[in-house]
Amino acid sequence: MTARISRPVTGFLALAFVLAIVALDLGATGAPDLFTAPPALALGSGAAPEGAHCSGG
Secondary structure, eight states, X not given: OOOOOOHHHHHHHHHHHHHHHHHHHHHHHOOOOTXXXXXXXXXXXXXXXXXXXXXXX
């Protein structure tokens, strides 16, 4: 007989793992400043793209 982990336990462990990674990242770098962050979606804003392979810069 082999012991199996149930689906709820597996889901909880996966969620705990993701939350631990997010907590470690926030602890190491701090929360992002939303007032200085670039817009997530800027259609027609005139803002030039930065950092992408297609931006030419």
